[in-house]
Amino acid sequence: AQKITQTQPGMFVQEKEAVTLDCTYDTSDQSYGLFWYKQPSSGEMIFLIYQGSYDEQNATEGRYSLNFQKARKSANLVISASQLGDSAMYFCAMRENQRAAGNKLTFGGGTRVLVKP
Amino acid sequence: ETGVTQTPRHLVMGMTNKKSLKCEQHLGHNAMYWYKQSAKKPLELMFVYSLEERVENNSVPSRFSPECPNSSHLFLHLHTLQPEDSALYLCASSRLGTRDDYGYTFGSGTRLTVV
Numbered sequence: 423a424q425k426i427t428q429t430q431p432g433m434f435v436q437e438k439e440a441v442t443l444d445c446t447y448d449t450s451d452q453s454y455g456l457f458w459y460k461q462p463s464s465g466e467m468i469f470l471i472y473q474g475s476y477d478e479q480n481a482t483e484g485r486y487s488l489n490f491q492k493a494r495k496s497a498n499l500v501i502s503a504s505q506l507g508d509s510a511m512y513f514c515a516m517r518e519n520q521r522a523a524g525n526k527l528t529f530g531g532g533t534r535v536l537v538k539p
Numbered sequence: 540e541t542g543v544t545q546t547p548r549h550l551v552m553g554m555t556n557k558k559s560l561k562c563e564q565h566l567g568h569n570a571m572y573w574y575k576q577s578a579k580k581p582l583e584l585m586f587v588y589s590l591e592e593r594v595e596n597n598s599v600p601s602r603f604s605p606e607c608p609n610s611s612h613l614f615l616h617l618h619t620l621q622p623e624d625s626a627l628y629l630c631a632s633s634r635l636g637t638r639d640d641y642g643y644t645f646g647s648g649t650r651l652t653v654v
Binding site for chain 1: 595627645
């Protein structure tokens with residue numbers, strides 16, 4: 423079974439509008455971390471935002487915010503005021519058992535966002 | 540400049556060649572990772588090195604051989620690859636063990652084509 427599910431393979435968004443990218447996860451750990459990364463066509467994975475499972479408030483980083491609903495096991499990314507440079511692939515990822523050796527991340531399949539002028 | 544540098548950026552190799560991918564970080568991180576990203580597939584974790592010791596090998600074929608000589612450098616040695624090994628290979632590094640670990644820092648990747 424997939425641990426990270428991103429149900430939207432691709433989506434269009436109008437410039438200056440907000441967009442929500444869905445992410446659901448599956449874990450039996452009590453302590454875990456959730457991440458979003460952006461991958462432009464150049465290939466580099468750029469860290470956007472982090473949410474810890476014990477964090478009571480939703481994470482925010484500039485135009486990025488994470489809508490964390492722990493009971494539903496969802497961690498949706500909201501990008502406000504979309505810009506043309508936001509066109510990219512977006513990946514949700516989870517790190518389980520944060521104190522284990524390696525701290526490996528498991529990634530979802532990604533959502534491709536295309537911002538229209 | 541991302542803090543994690545991968546070379547080469549692009550590599551075309553024949554199935555009988557031997558080549559190596561290099562990854563270097565000077566962020567003070569103590570864990571390093573190799574991921575494979577194929578078209579239309581999620582990122583696949585290949586190897587994990589924690590404190591220079593390999594702690595995970597996800598059933599990767601032996602034609603891929605990792606090496607971590609120190610905490611700043613990670614290599615992926617390639618030999619007798621197959622066309623299906625063509626992909627983007629991403630290196631990442633991270634700190635270990637604390638909730639304040641903000642995940643990975645990735646390199647820009649090596650786009651490998653096996654002909």
